[in-house]
Amino acid sequence: MPEEVLFKSETEQSRAEIASMLRRVADNLDDGKSITLTAGADSVTLEPPARPTFEVKAEREGPADSPGELSIEFELEWDEDNGGDGGSGELEIE
Template sequence: MPEDVLFKSESDQSRADIATLLRRVADNLEDGEAITLKAGSESVTLEPPARPTFEVKAEREGPTDAPGELSVEFELEWDEASEGDGDGGGPLEIE
């Protein structure tokens, strides 16, 4: 299935600034509110359902015998036509 990117932003930011952005997303999720992403003149508003699928992934990119690039990705996913009730195979813990 082809992917249609609705919004993309990538920039170096302080850990504190990233935490503020993630906290805003968390607050909106907890309050049942839409999430609006904005960068410059681009914006998109999404309304996650009550039970979206939550995916967390840690990756290393690059050669296996040399230092590469590390990343952690947090993704909410749902079908546009359904309320979403994904089962991710067990409870997630983040420490």
């Protein structure tokens, strides 16, 4: 299935600014609200189901013999037609 990018934003921000955005997402998830992403004129609103799949990935990109770029990715996934109810193993974040 081809991927369609509905929204993308990539900006350098302070750790505090990133934490604030993640808190807003967490608060909306807690409250069962939709999540709206906006950057300039681009905007998309998504309504995660009660039990989406939560994927966390830590990566290093670049040549194996030299320092690369590190990343942490947090992703919520669900089927558009029937919500989500998947996953394996219990995740902990410290």
